[in-house]
Amino acid sequence: MVELSIFERMEHGALGQKFDFNSVFEQIKWNQDGLTPVITQDHQTKDVLMMAWVNRDALIETLQTKQVCYWSRSRKCLWRKGESSGHRQYLKDARLDCDGDSLLFLVNQIGPACHTQRPNCFYLGLDIDQVEILTQPII
Template identity: 50%
Template sequence: MSSPSTSLDPAIAARLKRNPDGLVPAIAQQYDTGEVLMLGWMDAEALHRTLTTGRCTYWSRSRREYWAKGDTSGHVQHVRSVALDCDGDTLLVRVDQVGPACHTGTRTCFDEDVLLEG
């Protein structure tokens, strides 16, 4: 993964607990309903871009490049808030999702295979 210089706040960058690939999972959640939309991956640069542009930017593990959600589909995620969990190993990005969040065209990536419902 290319690692461009970032101006992410050093205190935040220091708290991020990355996996061996330098990534942190980022859960996208619809800000007004609480609906969990998708999971993407961010490094410090993707988080910096997300915080400064107001649009979710992820690291594509398959394409090995940054992508701002909606650049090709138009299904943009407008950032409302970003929180780092207590362990520093997961981000929660509350967004206003335009259109489907899933690449399959569904609203959420978590509506196909429900393993348990109670």
């Protein structure tokens, strides 16, 4: 008999059933750079704030401290959201998708989420013939 993967077992799991964190953590699908994508959403409004990347250390730190930490691909180091701007994100809930290749952080966002000072990073509306700026910076 073929043993089911942890994600296949969870797929067939019952509401409220619990699984060992380490068993699941070891099966997260990290890319060739040791990263997995995370979508960050406001826990109250459900607005999507941003998309970023985490590595193992960033995910563990976020879960332990409840202050969101990402991996900065440009700086090649851990990036604690808001450490320079003060616009921090505090974790309310973390979720893993059904096949272990992306995460969702539900956060309490302090200040704007985007480095452009806009409420979120998704302020550019796309159409077939134009791109439109949809939100103003928060001043």
